[in-house]
């Protein structure tokens with residue numbers, strides 16, 4: 078939003094405060110001179126904006142350590158060391174990861190609970206998540222509760238009512254998880270829920286290595302498989318929020334049964350269960366089981382290596398479909414697909430070359446996530462911070478009520 082002549086000075090100030098805080102959040106330490114240049118405002122205006130954010134307890138100015146030692150070192154504006162934090166929760170079939178995250182993405186406290194398979198009941202997960210919010214909040218070393226809570230779910234989220242529509246591998250249908258969680262928390266903090274792949278691509282686009290890439294897909298492979306999409310610099314959610322559910326595109330109607338009730342869905346070819354079955358180890362998916370297949374494949378075990386290559390071939394075809402549909406510049410492979418690419422990149426690229434319609438020299442770039450296994454977790458932190466980052470003055474005034 079550019080300031081129009083009719084905009085009130087107060088509205089311009091609030092807008093500029095949000096911009097300054099967003100730059101600090103996304104890029105870390107910046108000097109006043111850098112901020113002045115980025116926002117194209119006068120030095121005195123920037124001085125006032127930084128002073129306001131310091132007053133709000135969101136940033137502070139520090140003298141960086143090191144440097145050339147020549148002349149007076151410039152102060153840099155950084156997130157305040159006692160500033161507000163959010164709690165991000167990444168719920169998956171095999172584990173629940175919870176973290177307290179500060180402005181700029183610093184992880185203040187983190188905990189991992191492995192799922193036993195019995196805790197996929199939404200009420201039990203809500204209770205566990207509520208306990209973990211309190212735990213990581215206490216461990217964060219920051220005063221008070223979180224300013225927001227972000228939850229990543231391996232399923233589709235209805236945009237209108239924020240309910241989990243379908244999470245096939247958790248066996249959830251139409252679950253009001255936000256309400257279940259809110260009812261179990263001691264204090265009010267806004268809860269925002271999102272699909273894991275959507276959140277992963279958001280984190281990478283906002284704060285990862287691919288922040289300059291405006292057309293990208295994050296293909297997240299866990300027990301389920303889904304795609305998070307940035308198109309033209311914006312998240313692509315679809316009409317009611319279900320875009321990117323490619324794991325349930327049917328490859329072969331006579332294929333293996335899927336948790337969604339259909340047969341031959343893509344995730345029965347490129348999901349963790351598919352890898353385990355192809356490797357001759359049918360068992361409930363777990364990080365340990367998948368890691369064992371990869372370790373054996375790296376050692377040259379024939380059956381494990383053949384399974385990895387077979388999944389890689391199917392994955393290459395799936396990426397070709399994405400390329401033909403969306404024409405992304407970059408496809409990031411997350412979850413266990415990242416390690417799969419580490420072993421069988423040639424098979425992925427070969428299938429991609431055979432099935433994608435690409436102009437010579439215009440091949441899509443394949444990449445590992447900059448946030449590793451934590452991309453969805455950091456995306457949950459991003460949506461939890463959204464309110465504070467979009468209006469620091471209003472959000473902190475609300476918190477002080």
Ligand SMILES: [Zn+2]
Nearest residue numbers: 325335337342
């Ligand atoms: Zn399915």
